[in-house]
Amino acid sequence: MSGLKRLPLLFKQPVRRASFMDKMSKDVRSKNPLKWTDYGDGLNASRPPKHADIVVIGGGVMGSSVAYFLRRQAQAGVSVCVVERDMSYTRASSALAVGGIRQQFSVPENIYMSLYSAHFLRNIKQYLCVDDRDPPDIQFNHQGYLTLASPDNAHILEENFKLQTELGAKLELLSSTGLKERFPWINNEGVEVGAYGLENEGWFDPYLLTRSFQQKAESLGAQYCRGEVIGFECNQVDKGMGVPGYYQGQGKRIKSVKVRMPNSPEVIDVNCAMAVVCAGSWSGEITSMLGIGQGSAEDLLDVPLPVEPRKRYVYVTHCPDGPGLDFPMIINLDGVYARREGLGGNYVMGSCPFPDQTEPDCDNLNVDYEFFEENIWPSLANRVPAFENLKLKSAWAGFYDYNTIDQNAIIGHHPAYPNLLLATGFSGHGIQQSPAVGQAISDLIFEGKFVEIDLARMGFERFISKRLVKEANIY
Structure with missing residues (x-):
């Protein structure tokens, strides 16, 4: 951190000089x-x-x-x-x-x-x-984002949280019990701690x-x-x-x-x-x-x-009984994520391939729907029980400029x-x-x-x- 410079103007005026x-x-x-x-x-x-x-x-x-x-x-x-x-x-x-x-x-x-x-x-x-x-x-x-950690990885999230707050990020660190109190819809089994963004996320x-x-x-x-x-x-x-x-x-x-x-x-x-x-x-x-x-x-x-392309899938689902306005961008223990899309019970979901899986072919933008059935849905239905009744509406694929x-x-x-x-x-x-x-x-x-x-x-x-x-x- 000693080599990193942060100027007082950083959050006051992103564009500092008026141009010609x-x-x-x-x-x-x-x-x-x-x-x-x-x-x-x-x-x-x-x-x-x-x-x-x-x-x-x-x-x-x-x-x-x-x-x-x-x-x-x-x-x-x-x-x-x-x-x-x-x-x-x-x-x-x-x-x-x-x-x-x-x-x-x-x-x-x-x-x-x-x-x-x-x-x-x-x-x-x-x-x-x-x-x-x-x-x-x-x-x-x-x-905000809600990033979850297991007992094995809780110390990493806590160290990250300390650095983030020292540098000006507004976050809250929640215990497993605190998570359940703050977000009643969550299944906190296997979760030791969670970091929740309060601003700018x-x-x-x-x-x-x-x-x-x-x-x-x-x-x-x-x-x-x-x-x-x-x-x-x-x-x-x-x-x-x-x-x-x-x-x-x-x-x-x-x-x-x-x-x-x-x-x-x-x-x-x-x-x-x-x-x-x-x-x-x-x-x-x-x-x-x-x-x-x-x-x-x-x-x-x-x-x-x-740098090379890596294909990632994004799935749009509908769950009328799912969490409402208090649903953040949740990152599960395995990296599977979900967030609310609008106010009509729609959710966006996805994940990177798991370690034992090969990267998708980047010659096309075809979507792997089995990946959703086998990896995304089970993970999120376990973490958010209401998602057991969701329905897949649509999906798309895009590329990362992967380092x-x-x-x-x-x-x-x-x-x-x-x-x-x-x-x-x-x-x-x-x-x-x-x-x-x-x-x-x-x-x-x-x-x-x-x-x-x-x-x-x-x-x-x-x-x-x-x-x-x-x-x-x-x-």
């Missing part, structure tokens, strides 16, 4: 040449430009948050181009996520990012409102958050382009051009990003000063085009970006490419961390360092130095 665009009148902004496209649903995204100062690869919630903060913080004349191959977001992880936010982590950086993002989301109408449009409503349900609509970031970023001048990144053109960095914080100036610089137009063989080279990879589950494929993971230790390209090494975010520069930044590998935490990460990437570019939250430990270099960042989860 903010200082201009509405009429002047509407005529500003930086505003290439009309903000809207993004389906009519423009062609990529021949030049953009910063190219953001991926226009989901992470890429759109980065684009928003870049344009908010940018000096006049700094152009931002966002390249996204699926502007409908039909297969995007952002749109298919559950949309939860919590501070119940054991890594301080994750706790801080979640606290920052919670403050941003609570004030989203102030930050992401676009001119005369209706203020964005992401349907934030302020209901809950869930929201991830699709609406993605669109809100996108529309605001476009209104500030970010250009969204539909296309697929298929390669890069790079220049060698001279050995004598040492860059502070890098390995004596070794490596290359990205000169341009090659974007193939949809339904066409045409490829446009977008010359740029910087590129930010926010491609989610496919970030590993993008960076492999730069030779990352295919070189040697001497050129800092021997370690691949450890295969330590399951935590990868944020910051790549050591072999001084003008390449990464914001990926969130392993299911990307939706809730997106505001904090957007601010962090913007600070790295414009300030040359992390300002709000010190995320240096989350950089790619940890895979080279073997200083991994792991969560002490209780399941």
